Amino acid sequence: MDEQIPHDDVVIIGAGIGGLTLALALRERGIDARILERTAELREVGAAVALSANATNLLRRFGVYADLDEVSWPQTDLIFRDGRTGSTLGRTPVGSTYRERFGADYWGVHRADLQRVLSDAVGADRIRLSHHLVDLHEEDDRVLLDLADGSQRSAGIVVGADGVRSLLRRWVVGHDDAIYSGRSGFRGIIPTEQLTALPDPRAIQFWIGPTGHLLHYAMGGQGQDVNFLAVSRTPHEWTADGWVVPATDEEKFVPFTGWHPAVTQMLGAVEVDQRWALMRRPPLPTWHRGRVVLLGDAAHALVPHHGQGANQAIEDTWALADELAGADPDDPTRAFEAFEGRRRLRTRAVQYASWQVAEVLHLPDGPLADARNAEMARTDYFEDTLAWIHGYDPVVDSGIRPGALNR
Ligand SMILES: Cc1cc2nc3c(=O)[nH]c(=O)nc-3n(C[C@H](O)[C@H](O)[C@H](O)COP(=O)(O)OP(=O)(O)OC[C@H]3O[C@@H](n4cnc5c(N)ncnc54)[C@H](O)[C@@H]3O)c2cc1C
Structure with missing residues (x-):
């Protein structure tokens, strides 16, 4: 191929x-992409994120590790506890040993x-x-993008990174499936010093039980x-x-x-006035159509029980930038297919594991919970x-661990 x-x-x-x-991954490949964002300022979705x-x-590769290190906290341990008694079920150090094992930190960071x-x-x-993109059309070798203010833009390739309720997903697959997972969530942020009943306040912890x-x-x-x-686990x-x-x-x-005072103190420390439906999305039949390709939540939204939605979106960026760097500008389909091929099994395995983990954490008391x-x-x-x-x-595309889909 001659052209880039x-x-x-x-x-x-x-x-x-x-x-x-x-955008950073593409820049590394010499592609200077533009981003269209509907909001007037970059808004927080979910308030915080754990990055593994x-x-x-x-x-780090994209040059933002040092700046992020300043505003992020590396978790000390990953701890599973009985939510009612507080007893430790399992503990894995994820500070320096994690960094040595995996080459980078496990951070908690404000999304802002x-x-x-x-x-x-x-x-x-x-x-x-x-x-704000409201519609799109393909015309010859261009995609025409209609914006809410009545103006139009055009592009040779469009990446739908428009999140869990993606307009581009509907354009690519023609429907929008979201299935309630049977779980809902409440969230909040509290100054650590207020959590006087909390053991190991600088660790990532799961407090588990049959009801949530x-x-x-x-x-x-x-x-x-x-x-x-x-x-x-409510409402059903x-x-x-x-x-x-x-x-x-x-x-x-x-x-x-x-439940244990650490749990009730945390829940009571902040006013929570919203309940979030935690939705599952069945895997899509395809991630691309014509000159449009999906990435992140638009392609494979997850329930948040493994905290992997943002991490999987970031993983996607490497593979897509890698494939677009060698794409044929007249027909990017092959590059899109290669991207999807590199990412489909991995994201599906993480999607499945994220859904399944809630079942495991919420087992009723009895032999299975024991x-x-x-195990923990x-x-x-x-x-x-x-x-x-x-x-x-x-980067080395090591693939998923054999058998991961069956766990
Ligand atoms: C409560 C909660 C907690 C979470 N915790 C974690 C965690 O700890 N770790 C983790 O990895 N993940 C977590 N996630 C998931 C994570 O937030 C998402 O998976 C991640 O943000 C996906 O990135 P994205 O770029 O695909 O979409 P988003 O980050 O949602 O970005 C989509 C962007 O597209 C814009 N947009 C949408 N439609 C249009 C349009 N028509 N025109 C122009 N712009 C548009 C939006 O305004 C937004 O800026 C959590 C999610 C929730 C809800």
């Missing part, structure tokens, strides 16, 4: 975690800090805010804040119109009645169940 993609002919829809990181080595190694560091690195001149679980991790440059996501069905509905403090407490607890107590529990996620290196 013109260096500024790629338009990314969405300046979220995937879109911003993709499968993503932080790439962020992450987006600021990424967008500063991309450069304001490459990000167009208040550019509480996941939290420390974040900020000094580990000064704790972000939590409390997941409840989601009948509300939206994915986020008003919630009362009482609803938040009910699944965790009688067996799970015995094993010193190689992390190695056997999570290292295939954290230790994945998208």
Whole structure:
């Protein structure tokens, strides 16, 4: 192939975690993409994020590791606890041993800090805010992009990094499936010093039980804040119109009645007025159509129980940039297919594992829960169940651990 993609002919829809990181990955390949973002300023979605080595190694490669290191907290341990008694079921150090094993940190970071560091690195001149895509058409060798203000842009290649409720996903596959996972969530951020009942405040911890679980991790440059996501098995069905509905403090407490004071103190330390539906999305039949390709949540949204949505979006960026660097500008289909081929099995395995882990964490009391607890107590529990996620290196494309889909 003689021709290369013109260096500024790629338009990314969405300046979220995937879109911003993709711009950096493409720049490394000599492709200077533009990003169109619907919001007037970069908004936080989910408030905080835990970034594991499968993503932080790439962020180092893209030149933002040192800046992120200043505003992120490396978790000390990964701990599973009985939510009611507080007893430790399993503990894996994820500080220096994790860094030595995987080559980078396991960070907790405010999403606003992450987006600021990424967008500063991309450069304001490459990000167009208040550019809300409402429709698109293919015409000859271009994609025409209709924006909410009535203006139009065009591009040779369009990347849909427009998140979990993606417009481009609907354009690519023609439908929009989201299935309620049977779990809903409450979330909040609290200064660490207020959590006087919390053991190991600078670790990432799961407090588990039959009615739900509480996941939290420390974040900020000094580990000064704790972000939590409390997941409840109620309601059983989601009948509300939206994915986020008003919630009362009482609803938040009910699944965790009688749980350890660290849990109830954390839930009570902040007013939580929203309940989030945690939605599953079945794998898509394809991730591309014509000159449009999907990335991140648009291609493979996850339930958040492994904290991998942003990490998988970041992993995607390496493979897509790698394939686009060699793409035929007249027909990018082969590059899109190669990208999807590199990412489909991996993201599906993580998607499946993220859904399945909630079933495991919420087992009713009895022999199965006892067996799970015995598993968690094993010193190689992390190695056997999570290292295939954290230790994945998208650059060498090491693939998923054999058997991961069956766990
Ligand atoms: C409560 C919660 C906690 C989470 N915790 C974690 C965690 O700890 N670790 C982790 O890895 N993941 C976590 N996730 C998941 C993570 O937030 C997502 O997987 C990740 O943000 C996906 O990145 P993305 O770039 O695909 O989409 P997003 O980051 O959602 O970005 C999409 C962007 O597209 C823009 N956009 C949308 N439509 C249009 C349009 N039509 N025109 C222009 N712009 C548009 C949006 O405004 C947004 O800026 C969590 C999610 C939630 C809800």
